[in-house]
């Protein structure tokens with residue numbers, strides 16, 4: 001039977017690439033995003049190529065919206081097997097400029113969103129009487145500290161902790177929980193960061209990006225598909241004996 005996956009933040013960037021890859025792997029996919037038009041466009045393109053996809057509007061910071069999204073995916077496709085808690089935001093925050101709003105906003109989406117997604121998916125797996133896979137987006141910035149990313153980096157360290165904790169807690173239900181840690185991926189998020197870093201230094205976006213791209217052993221920035229390849233492994237049967245882990249997919253930036 002075809003498996004069902006839900007991907008948050010699937011309207012662009014890494015989430016879009018993951019959704020498209022999971023369709024190639026044979027999944028039916030539910031694409032979740034804050035802006036329905038963006039996820040609908042990606043879902044329409046998948047359907048035009050013969051895949052099965054639905055678009056669902058939800059803000060992952062809101063627990064009831066995440067539960068409703070999982071319920072809608074389960075109702076539409078009749079099963080539920082994988083959630084990819086991918087949605088995230090990445091404000092550039094030098095430590096002395098960090099505000100209460102920065103912390104609450106970033107943690108509300110990046111951390112609370114993972115917790116709500118974990119709860120909603122685990123509840124669905126239990127109702128369906130089978131296990132499942134929970135896959136969380138952390139970052140190289142959640143494995144080692146990055147300057148000016150205090151708010152963001154703190155959320156990504158927390159996500160690795162939640163991944164380990166929930167892997168131990170949910171294993172008894174046949175649920176695995178893993179995370180992927182991208183490096184520097186050419187997406188709108190990373191270009192926004194590069195823009196801010198460049199602007200703060202009186203330089204352009206390419207200069208800003210270059211500050212992050214130094215020291216990649218494989219000598220190139222990441223494409224979203226590099227990350228989707230690893231998520232494909234975590235979503236598939238070949239990773240059945242892997243849980244609580246963070247797979248770093250950064251071309252060789254952080255050696256852990």
Ligand SMILES: NC(=O)C1=CN([C@@H]2O[C@H](COP(=O)(O)OP(=O)(O)OC[C@H]3O[C@@H](n4cnc5c(N)ncnc54)[C@H](O)[C@@H]3O)[C@@H](O)[C@H]2O)C=CC1
Nearest residue numbers: 009013014034059060087088137139182184185187188189
């Ligand atoms: N681009 C990069 O270099 C890296 C990205 N990551 C992580 O990968 C994940 C995806 O990143 P990108 O594709 O680069 O980001 P992106 O900003 O290009 O795309 C993220 C998507 O998530 C959606 N989103 C944001 N807040 C949301 C909310 N509250 N509810 C629902 N959807 C929401 C956005 O609308 C957007 O479509 C994020 O968790 C990010 O932290 C990790 C390491 C590096």
Ligand SMILES: CC(=O)C(C)=O
Nearest residue numbers: 090139140141183184
């Ligand atoms: C955005 C991000 O996760 C970085 C720079 O590692």
